[in-house]
Amino acid sequence: MFKKKDVFFSTFEEMANTIVEAVEYFAKGVKDLKDVSEFARKMKEYENKCDNYTHTILKELNKTFITPIEREDIMALTTSLDDVMDGIEACASRFEMFNFHKADEYVFQFADIIVRSSHQIKSSIDLLTHKKLLAIREYTISINQLENEADELQRKCIKELFHTVTDPIELMKRKEVYEMLEVTTDYCEDVANTLESIIMRNS
Amino acid sequence: MFKKKDVFFSTFEEMANTIVEAVEYFAKGVKDLKDVSEFARKMKEYENKCDNYTHTILKELNKTFITPIEREDIMALTTSLDDVMDGIEACASRFEMFNFHKADEYVFQFADIIVRSSHQIKSSIDLLTHKKLLAIREYTISINQLENEADELQRKCIKELFHTVTDPIELMKRKEVYEMLEVTTDYCEDVANTLESIIMRNS
């Protein structure tokens, strides 16, 4: 279907690698939030790096006549990968904006789910590059299951939040962090869905 | 355009029937919220049922070469129907998460709008199955009007909320319930818009 080291696919790989790196930095970072501004700054750096890959792809798309997969699919995959990065960066920024120095067990669990999703995304992109389209489905199913896990976790921790926290501003802050973490797993699911359409149209 | 008992269309009908059933259960349920966990559990059951229909359609799409309407349209209609179900289930789950045992008149009014929208969706899907595409437009217009009604209702009740409720946590809970109910009518409108594009491309 496409030659191995196509610029689109090698850039998708860079994006996936950057996402894995950023998400692992996030998961480690939330365990020690002493310097929230450094934490947020570093995550913003990952996001800028990912933005540059997005621009590379768009520029390439404008000067390439024949693309390895449909232009719409390249656009959709680029956007959905970029959304994952924006999502996790937005989560990190909340710790700084809310002056939040202590994450709880639930945040660690969300971070763990997102780390696992990011690895599944990376594996899927590798398979896409090597034209092993049907093998991707195993990973997209996993990503969907991880999103379900995150959804259940969110319901559990928001329920507990309303049962235990009485300070409304504290409640607001923690609720928004949980919700943004859950939304990030929705973005991972969007990557999976985009990959599913690419498989469907190319196999 | 397509044969009458096509698997895609019969599954869309099942989805629409399940949505009507779930929404009617919801509208009855909010009038008596003594057992919120049973209420939420039952709504989750409807959602799982709808998820299964979604998977049926996706699996079928992967093994079918010629589809009765464009693959993209089948995907978009499936997703938008599934979103309606996810929306109403998410509303129900809030009553449990927030330990909310008393819905107000506004919730009943939202529920009534969503019940009416779900019947319009069901009628539209029936017409789609029977290839009466142009007759669908009457229902999509109705669904749009119901969404406008819900939007006005939301503004009215959030205005009242800020005027009358002084407990910030109580306010937060009720605001989120109203907003989720309104979002569910947006999802109904997405179904209508998807049907509009299908009509446009096939008539």
Add this chain to the structure above:
Amino acid sequence: MFKKKDVFFSTFEEMANTIVEAVEYFAKGVKDLKDVSEFARKMKEYENKCDNYTHTILKELNKTFITPIEREDIMALTTSLDDVMDGIEACASRFEMFNFHKADEYVFQFADIIVRSSHQIKSSIDLLTHKKLLAIREYTISINQLENEADELQRKCIKELFHTVTDPIELMKRKEVYEMLEVTTDYCEDVANTLESIIMRNS
């Protein structure tokens, strides 16, 4: 590519003009919020006007066999322009719903960003009408930069909000106004992205 006074393009121009007018009215209005209900009413009027243009385009699309650009692009551009108007109208409505009579410096800054974006949108639509597709890119880049500005502004003012405001209900109101203003710049960015795809497919 298309004849100069095509009904689709002239209606897009009307939509862009109405958006500029509404956004400028908004920016002036937030400086003096004595009569919030008149402010909200007038903004709703602009929104209705924009809705009528949307209906004109959809009706025209249904009776036109050959369109100047792809039907999907016409739909996407219509929807994204309509979203900008809905966004700014929703912002205005909050002042009334929240009984909010005093906007702050941050609201003025957001309004200024949105005014500038709306002019960039208008210029883009004019270029589209005159088939100067490649010249549009300068404006879409600008709109993206303005969205980035709004995103940074939002982070700054929400951070300050949590540092300075202790009344949770006051905090909730102002947070929602800032967020809705930022979301409106996202909608402007969606217009830019839609224009980018139109350029890509037609040049």
